[in-house]
Amino acid sequence: MIEARGLTKRYGDKVAVDDLSFTVRPGRVTGFLGPNGAGKTTTMRMILGLDRPAAGSVTVNRKPYAELYSAMREVGALLDAKAVHGGRSAYKHLLCLAQTNSIPRSRVDEVIGIVGLEDVAGKRSKGFSLGMSQRLGIAAALLGDPDVLMFDEPVNGLDPEGIRWIRLLMRSLAAEGRTVFVSSHLMSEMENTADHLIVIGRGKLIADCPIAEFTADGAAQAATVKTPDDPRLAGVVTAAGGALERGEADELTVRGLSAEEVGQLALTNGILLHYLAPARVSLEEAFMELTADSVEYQAKTGAQK
Helix, strand or coil: CEEEEEEEEEECCEEEEEEEEEECCCEEEEEECCCCCCCCCHHHHHCCCCCCCCEEEEEECCEEEHHHCHCCCCCHEECCCCCCCCEEEEHHHHHCCCCCCCCCCCHHHHHHHHCCCCHHHHCEEHCCHHHHHHHHHHHHHCCCCCCCCECCCCCCCCCCCHHHHHHHHHHHHCCCCCCEEEEEECCCHHHHHHHHHEECCCEEEEEEEEEEHHHHCCCCCEEEECCHHHHHHHHHHHCCCCEEEEECCCCEEEECCCCCHHHHHHHHCCCCCCCCCCCCCHHHHHHHCEEEHHHCCCCCCCCCC
């Protein structure tokens, strides 16, 4: 289990992490989401003792990382897949980690097999693609057979087969009762992998809830509608703060309003509806709406003159 309480980190005048508190529990995959610059990597570095917080505390299995007796046996982490001595082979890299952490040599062969690097285990890692480096980093994280696992953007550089593999791996690790904490920008992958979400923006906690609750909550609501009176419905929906999108087969999608609210608007304004049902909101849509005010860098569309 990972517990952060009032975690704060500053770089000069910039507050990277701001009074952040959360708990990552075992037995489930917890997704760690936020826009670029939200403080995700900084938070992970503080969990691992690589950065010192200005205030607050964070523990792994109720101890600061520095006080863990055998860190690799308790925590496995992948933060930077390329942080490997390029002159060493994959096998030698893992063997070095094993020998300096009193892990049996046999475990090196096991994790190489788990991540599928048997054919390149003897090759120098400097020639590895990003996807191969990710697999090597995951092997290193698994080396000590730890109860807590942390992955920062683990699917970068992986092909579709590799992405599916890491998804199933994380799920299986959580099913074994381990704590799995994963940061990713791939919303579709998080939607298929995570059970629980911790979302931050500008260093502050925005959401800490099951993924189903996250996509069903707040402004991220939607309804599917069919009506012979599109223009009037569009007018009342817009006036109520929603937006109307045209889909296929005469279906309309109302965003920002629930099906109940759309039904009440139609009744009040005498608009005939042939069909009305809640529409599924994707994780990406819910995330974009919830973090809209927390995006640090925003690109403009269209040429600027």
